[in-house]
Every structure is written in C-alpha cells, then in structure tokens.
Amino acid sequence: MCIRDRSAAALTGISSPSSFRNLIVNGSCIINQRGTVTGVTTSSYGGADRWKASLADAPGTWQLSQVADAPTGSGFSHCLEYKVTTANGTLDAGDEAVIQTTLEGQELTHIKKGTSSAEQLTLSFWCKSSTTGTYIAELYDTDNDRQCSKSYTVSAGDTWEKKTITFPADTTGAFTVDNQSSLAVKLWIAAGTTWTSGTLSTTWTSPTDANRAVGQVNLSATLNNYFRMTGVQLEVGDTATSFEHKPYRQVLEDCRRYLWVWSGGISMHADRTTDAHNCGRVGQVFFPTTMRHAPTVTNMSMTVYTGSAQTLGTYEIDTDHIWFNHSGSFSDGRAWARINSFTADAEI
Numbered sequence: 001m002c003i004r005d006r007s008a009a010a011l012t013g014i015s016s017p018s019s020f021r022n023l024i025v026n027g028s029c030i031i032n033q034r035g036t037v038t039g040v041t042t043s044s045y046g047g048a049d050r051w052k053a054s055l056a057d058a059p060g061t062w063q064l065s066q067v068a069d070a071p072t073g074s075g076f077s078h079c080l081e082y083k084v085t086t087a088n089g090t091l092d093a094g095d096e097a098v099i100q101t102t103l104e105g106q107e108l109t110h111i112k113k114g115t116s117s118a119e120q121l122t123l124s125f126w127c128k129s130s131t132t133g134t135y136i137a138e139l140y141d142t143d144n145d146r147q148c149s150k151s152y153t154v155s156a157g158d159t160w161e162k163k164t165i166t167f168p169a170d171t172t173g174a175f176t177v178d179n180q181s182s183l184a185v186k187l188w189i190a191a192g193t194t195w196t197s198g199t200l201s202t203t204w205t206s207p208t209d210a211n212r213a214v215g216q217v218n219l220s221a222t223l224n225n226y227f228r229m230t231g232v233q234l235e236v237g238d239t240a241t242s243f244e245h246k247p248y249r250q251v252l253e254d255c256r257r258y259l260w261v262w263s264g265g266i267s268m269h270a271d272r273t274t275d276a277h278n279c280g281r282v283g284q285v286f287f288p289t290t291m292r293h294a295p296t297v298t299n300m301s302m303t304v305y306t307g308s309a310q311t312l313g314t315y316e317i318d319t320d321h322i323w324f325n326h327s328g329s330f331s332d333g334r335a336w337a338r339i340n341s342f343t344a345d346a347e348i
Contacts, residue, residue: 021236021241021244022235022244023103023108023235024101024234025049025050025255025257026048026049026050026051026251026254027125027231027233027243028076028245028251029066029076029078029079029230029232030048030077030251031048031050031248031255032066032078033255033260034046035065036063037063037064038063038085039061040062040063041055041061041062043055044064046065047064047065047066047081047082048066048078048079049255049259050101051064051099052099052100052102053082053097054097054099054186055097055098056095056096057092057096057192058095059091059095059096059097059190059192060084060088060097060190061084061086062082062083062085062220063082063085064081064082065080065081065083066078067079067081070126070160070231071160071231072160074126074230074231075243076126076230076231076243078230079228079229079230080099080230081227082099082219082226083224083225084219087220087222087223089218089221091192091220093193093194094192095194096195096213097188097189097219097220098186098187098188099227099229100185100187102181102183102185103181103182103183103184104292104348105143105175105176105177105178105179106179109177110236111236113171113173113174114170114171114172114173114174114175115174118169118171119169119237120167120238121139121167121234121235121236121237122164122166122236122237122240123164123165123167123232123233124163124164124231124232124243125162125163125230125232125233126163126229126230126231127160127161127229128160128161128228128229129158129219129225129227130158130219130222130224130225130226130227131154131222132155132156132157133154134151134215135152135153135187135189135217136149136151136152136188136191136200136215136216137151137152137163137165137186137187138150138185138186138212138213139167139183139186140183140207141170141173141182142181142182143173143176143181143182144172144173146207147212148167148168148205149202149211149213150166150167150202151200151214151215162231170204179293188213188216189227190218190219191213191216191218195210195212195216196210196215197210198214199211199214200212200213200214256288256291257289257290257291257346258345258346258347258348259346259347260288260291260344261341261344262285262339262342262343263341265338265339265340265341284323285321285324285339286320286321287319292346292348293346295344297315297343298342299342299343301339301342302338302342303340319346324339
C-alpha cells in the first residue's frame, strides 16, 4: 500500500495558480454584447464589453468594434479595435481620446491603497497599432482624485507587441468599499496640449492636467488609423504573471453584472379573477446574474394584449429582475405579453 505524505513540509515547493488575480473584466475581449458602434464623437461604450471610449472635444470620429485578431500563440482569439473614421490632424488643446475601464471599490481592498502596506500594481497587455510612437497608460483614483501615468512605446506598425507597466504603491487615499467607481484604467490614444504640455506624472499625485499624457501620439491624425488591444491584466505586485484565462461562461457572467442585452423573446400570461382591472403585473424576467445596481432599461420592445393590443404601462426594476406592468383595463380576465428585446445597463 502506498501512503502519500500530504503534510505542509511535503508540499513545499509545489505551487498552484492564483485565481482571480486579474482585476480587469473581459481583458481577453471575448464578450461583445453591444456589437460595433460607429460615428463615435463623444464618450461611449462599444465593441468589447466593459471598455469605454472617453472622448472630449471630438478628437475625430471613431468606430469601436471587436475584431477576430490576436497575437499568434498567445491563447487569445479577439481584440478591441478603435479605428479612425474621420481624421483630426490638428488637435484642439482640450481634445482627448482614451480607452478605459473602471473598477468597483469593493474589488480593490487587497491593494491596501492609502495605508503604509499599499501594493504596487502591474498592468500588462498586447497591443497593435498603425501608428508607432509614445503612448500613455494611466491609473486614476476616482475616490480621492489622484493619478499616475506611465509611457510605453509602440515600436513597429501593424505588429502585435506585449507591454508591461508597473505602477508604484500609493500610501495616500484609501478606496471606498462599495460598488461605485474607484479606479479607472486609461489607455490614451490622442491628447491635446491641455494634457501634454507639462512633465509626465509618474508617481501618484493630485492631477495636473498638463502632466497626464505628455508625449502621447495623435492616433486620430489619419483616416483608418487604429489601435487594437487584448490580454489586458491588472494585478497586485511588481511582476506580470501569465494572463488569467477564464472560461467564456464566467467572463460572460462577469460582464452581465454591468450589461445585459436581451433579444431572445419571451411570452408571459397573467390570469385575472374578475373582468376589469385598472393596473396589473403582466410578468417578470430574472436577470442571469445580480447586476451592480438596479439597471437603466432602454431599447424596450414589447407587445401587450388584453383582448386587443395594448401598450406597456410601467415596469419595476431591481438588481436581479424586472417586473412588467400593464396600466390599461383588463376586460377578458387575461393579459398576454411578449417581450421582444431590451437592454439593462448598470455600467459604472
């Protein structure tokens, strides 16, 4: 009989992969509920979930999309692409184009920010651009209005390159432990002189606009210029580990905390015991996961029948479901509804 020694001493030197070390949701860009968004001139989500174009003063017009392109042998299949569809070769001072994602404070307590034990953070990602030169990556503490910027170089055009950037620990300003915005990860792609005329702030500080994006190239200068990225990981420590690949279903659930696009169609009935009611709940739909907060519901397409076609009255929304109400009069004792589609948005 073989007896295996499972004592702590016997297990010394055996390491296991650390789960949930990547703070970024959808860093592999595999979830794309919104689809391609075109004609973007102001701040807007589009392309891969959880990534937002932060635009100010219309630095060109952009297309935001998910593209089936990735570095060979990296384990990735898709990327997020920002492409110029109307160029802006001469930026105004306040022009700003940033790719960003924002993290909840309750996900960041282990960083120990604002204490003497605060941790460094390392950002790693693959990028590919038509435009070589200096780019800026920035961490922005939205709770305490503090930021830190680091530069990196795209050396070869139209070529996938791996970037690793370590940010120092910040012993000032703890994150608020809640489901609101606490830390924004920003990748600059265009910046006017408002953001570039100073000295790059490579340590944590209260923001001076002129120091945030010094040296940033203007990706919007030429039609069809693009920036692609995938494999984005932000983790505690001064070393970039291998990308934490999660199952598709897990990444989808993580994304649905912030956005759920329903387009499958569902029918519901509500029986009534008397002939006439002035208001009633037709039915409900449960979200696939608990959302960050009670979402804003838009793009509603629904048909309600109570003997003859009626319109939707109101609906009640919580973090895990939506109730559909009918405000008309029921004359035949039964209401029937078909929800064709809607979008539930709880983005930060």
